[in-house]
Amino acid sequence: MIIMWRARVSDWDSMHPQKEIAEIVVSALESAIAADALPQVGDVTATVERPKNAEHGDYSTSVALALASSMRMAPREIASKITDAVAPSSMVCDVSIAGPGFINFRLDDDWLRSQIHVIRESGVEFAHLDMGAGQRVQVEFVSVNPTGPLHIGHVPGAVIGNGIANILDAAGFDVQREYYVNDAGNQMRIFIESAYVRFLQAQGKDAELPAESYPGEFVVEIGKELYEEFGNDLDGMDADGVMSVIGPQALSKTLANIRATLSRMGIEYDKWFSEQSLVSGDDFDESLELLKERGYIAEREGALWFLGTKMGLESDSVIIRSKERGPSYFGTDIAYHYNKFLKRGFDRVINVWGADHHGHVARMKAVVDSLGVAPERLTIILNQIVNFKSGDELVSFGKREDNFIAADELMDAVGPDACHYIFLERTPGTHMEFDIDLAKAESSDNPVFYVQYAHARLCAILRAAVEREIEFEDGDVSLLTMDRELALMRRLNELPDMIARAAEMLEPHHMPHFAYEVARELQRFYEACRVISSDPADAELTKARLLLVDAARIVLAGTLNIMGMNAPERM
RNA sequence: GCGCUUGUAGCUCAGUGGAUAGAGCGCAGCCCUGCGAAGGCUGAGGUCGUGGGUUCAAAUCCCGCCAAGCGCGCCA
Numbered sequence: 001m002i003i004m005w006r007a008r009v010s011d012w013d014s015m016h017p018q019k020e021i022a023e024i025v026v027s028a029l030e031s032a033i034a035a036d037a038l039p040q041v042g043d044v045t046a047t048v049e050r051p052k053n054a055e056h057g058d059y060s061t062s063v064a065l066a067l068a069s070s071m072r073m074a075p076r077e078i079a080s081k082i083t084d085a086v087a088p089s090s091m092v093c094d095v096s097i098a099g100p101g102f103i104n105f106r107l108d109d110d111w112l113r114s115q116i117h118v119i120r121e122s123g124v125e126f127a128h129l130d131m132g133a134g135q136r137v138q139v140e141f142v143s144v145n146p147t148g149p150l151h152i153g154h155v156p157g158a159v160i161g162n163g164i165a166n167i168l169d170a171a172g173f174d175v176q177r178e179y180y181v182n183d184a185g186n187q188m189r190i191f192i193e194s195a196y197v198r199f200l201q202a203q204g205k206d207a208e209l210p211a212e213s214y215p216g217e218f219v220v221e222i223g224k225e226l227y228e229e230f231g232n233d234l235d236g237m238d239a240d241g242v243m244s245v246i247g248p249q250a251l252s253k254t255l256a257n258i259r260a261t262l263s264r265m266g267i268e269y270d271k272w273f274s275e276q277s278l279v280s281g282d283d284f285d286e287s288l289e290l291l292k293e294r295g296y297i298a299e300r301e302g303a304l305w306f307l308g309t310k311m312g313l314e315s316d317s318v319i320i321r322s323k324e325r326g327p328s329y330f331g332t333d334i335a336y337h338y339n340k341f342l343k344r345g346f347d348r349v350i351n352v353w354g355a356d357h358h359g360h361v362a363r364m365k366a367v368v369d370s371l372g373v374a375p376e377r378l379t380i381i382l383n384q385i386v387n388f389k390s391g392d393e394l395v396s397f398g399k400r401e402d403n404f405i406a407a408d409e410l411m412d413a414v415g416p417d418a419c420h421y422i423f424l425e426r427t428p429g430t431h432m433e434f435d436i437d438l439a440k441a442e443s444s445d446n447p448v449f450y451v452q453y454a455h456a457r458l459c460a461i462l463r464a465a466v467e468r469e470i471e472f473e474d475g476d477v478s479l480l481t482m483d484r485e486l487a488l489m490r491r492l493n494e495l496p497d498m499i500a501r502a503a504e505m506l507e508p509h510h511m512p513h514f515a516y517e518v519a520r521e522l523q524r525f526y527e528a529c530r531v532i533s534s535d536p537a538d539a540e541l542t543k544a545r546l547l548l549v550d551a552a553r554i555v556l557a558g559t560l561n562i563m564g565m566n567a568p569e570r571m
Numbered sequence: 572g573c574g575c576u577u578g579u580a581g582c583u584c585a586g587u588g589g590a591u592a593g594a595g596c597g598c599a600g601c602c603c604u605g606c607g608a609a610g611g612c613u614g615a616g617g618u619c620g621u622g623g624g625u626u627c628a629a630a631u632c633c634c635g636c637c638a639a640g641c642g643c644g645c646c647a
Contacts, residue, residue: 049587062589068627075627099590100627145647187647303645314574314643321645329647358575359642384576385641426584431577431640438583438596445609447595453609464606501587513585516594527602527611534605549606571609 016129016496020091021059021105022048028085029063037081041070050497057094057104058490064101075101112489113477119492119551124558127495131503132173138340139165141352142262143180146254147191148218150261150407152395152436153354156383158407159423159564161352162267163508164381166562171503176346177269180336183251184276185329190214195250196243198223203232216404218257222250261407265416266564278335279327287338287371288319296370306334311366330360334367341373348377350506355382381506383428389435405436414439417565421448424563425512447516452568454519455560458553459569461531465546468532472550475543484521484528485548491521492555499562508563515559522552 025048032038051060064079071078079097086095093108119126141161144154162177169175182188194214200207202223209215226246234242255272262268278284288304291297296307297319304320319331327335340349353360361380369375388395388405395405410419413436422439425447426432439446465472480486494514502510530538531545557567 047587047589049589051590052586052593053590056590060589062628065589065627102590182647185647301645305645318645325645328645330645333647354641355576356641357647360647361575382576387640429576430584433583435583445596449609450595453607457607457610461606468606505587509585513594520594523610524612526606530606532606571607 016127016500017091017107017493018048018050018059018497018500020089021061024086024089024092024105025061025063025082025103027087028082032081032085035085037085038067038073038078039071041067050494051102051104056098056102057096057106059105059107061103062101064097064103068101079103107490107493109481109486110478112486112493113480115489115493116477116480116547116551119554120547124495124554124561127499127555127558128170128172129496129500129503130172131500132168132171134172134174135347136176136345137168137173137348137350138176138178138344138346139168139350139352140178140180141165142258143182144258145182145187145191146251146258147187147214148216148254149257151404152388152407152410153386153404155265155407155410155419156386156423156428157352157354158262158265158267159420160381160383160428160508162265162564163420163424163511163562164350164352164506166564167499167502167508167511170499170562173348173503176271177267178271178273179269180273180275181255182275182329184279184327184332188251191219191254192243192247192250194219195222195226195246196239199226199230199242199246202227218254219250222253225253226250261411264408264411265419266566273336275332275336278332278339283339283343284327284332284335287335290338290342290371291334294370294372304331306330306367306370308363308366311370313362313366317363330363333364334371337364337368337373337378338371341368341377342371346377348379350379350381352381352383355384358382379506381428384431386423387431387433389433390437395436410436417452418446418448420564421446421451421512424508427507427509447512448565449571451512451515451519451556451560452566453571454522455553455556455567456569456571457526458522458549458556461549462546462553464532470532470542470546472543472546475545475547476540477544477547479541479544480548482529484525485545488521488525488548488552491518492551495555495559511559511563515556515563518552518556518559522556525552 029038033040048059048061051057064075064082067073067078068075076097079101083095083097083103086092091108091111092105093111094104094106096104096106098104115126139161141164142150142154142158144150150158165175165177190210190212191214193210197207197209197213198219200223201220226249229249230246234245237245259272288297291306296310298305298307298316302322303318305316306319308314308316317330318328319334320327337349340346351364361382364380365375365378368378414422418439422434480489494517498510498514502508525548529545531542531549533539533542560567
């Protein structure tokens, strides 16, 4: 029988400490079995993890405990056979057995010190992986109906989507960021009708908003702008004619508004994909044809249905409502995913949705499956709806209401960097509460500023070195022997592990947590170790510490950038 | 009613089936005649919603119950 080894880190080529340790363990295990020191057994799953307690070393595996029952041996005995077979490595200085049978690994101090040079030579790319091996991944996020500005409820999805895209990028995927523009359908029609009425009102004509409308101030502004643009030029046309002219204008104004807000957050898209283009082009018809061939389409009650029940869903869903009323949102979404997978050929697609869309998840997976695409290639990340509080008041929001707080207002109040940090910090599944007042009031006590301050402080030290004309390129890192120095180096070298984990699990919240830990380790180092000393006897130590400071700056700035944040040199 | 998600310190939240469950804020203290005190250190604070089960090992996996949020449209 063959041992199947599955470390948390699966199959990719690039190296990071956790994976290298996993490989050391695998080959030790295999050679112990080959030498008949250990019996052959079936599949086993074990992980290499980072122990909570620093006394247990830098990495640890419980594989011996996991193998105990199938090997019918005492865990510590298995552990001892494995450690006997461990090949020497420059990265690891100590392998020991502890407790009930854990195998603990300690990183070698010289290896840690040499990584300072690696980090400084490669920059943050030292931590970039080729997990993705160039696989094409699309991340679609925000995709809010273009019927008004983004409000605060849209910010978490924007931040999370951007964070996931950035982390996948760092892990070696070929990432495309996309915004799906719902420029077709009912909501768009209502929006354009509202814009039309506001346009008439701007002209000074009598007009009433229809029962279903967007009453917000934003559409009034659009009406005014349209009036400035067209004046009374369209007076001879009927309502439909006017709407066909001003509709696209209103849409592009709204999109420009949304794009500006996102851009202010440092979020840029590779593609803004039009829903309308699915219907006006071939995608809608082709996707339908394919589903029909595969037997998932039926016509009844004057509508065209997707037979979700054939895929184990609770009900079927309407694709085309009627000849006159056209495709449903779900219908175009089928075409959209057909386009993503079968037209554009993405290997993986990640959709970031608000949790209020969770009812749509199973349906979409079923659609992808019935199109003949493995459903695992589609990942849908749901971010829970955030409750925004102001004092004790719950802030409600909604496009159709006029009382929403705009995303821009949140940026004014808290700042884009804090938004990235705060919304990345929580796992998407948590039902989080966000107190706007608290975020403003505590801004100077925020972890956001703690992390950025640490970076600014490093820059201040490096500036001081420049002022004093200290050349430290030839510094000797072997002088760095203090606990705080080594602890900092350990932390810096976790960056590749963190990226691997965040990318594999699609969990961007590891980034702010890591950034915080780096900042904390830096502040401790700063307290304990004077970097620039005026004592000539310390000249060499100063140079060595400056090298470490520079490496730390690279790691911290790089992490902040992956999070979509700035790394300020001064605050 | 059915489904999805969540329940961990006073509050906001981390926690990869592993070793003594952590952080921030708040609270009680201590620490600058030097590189940025937006900092460092110490302490108090927990029946991991609850009851069973699986396992050498459960906050973590499974089942029941309780509570909260969301969804259950020919809206998007």
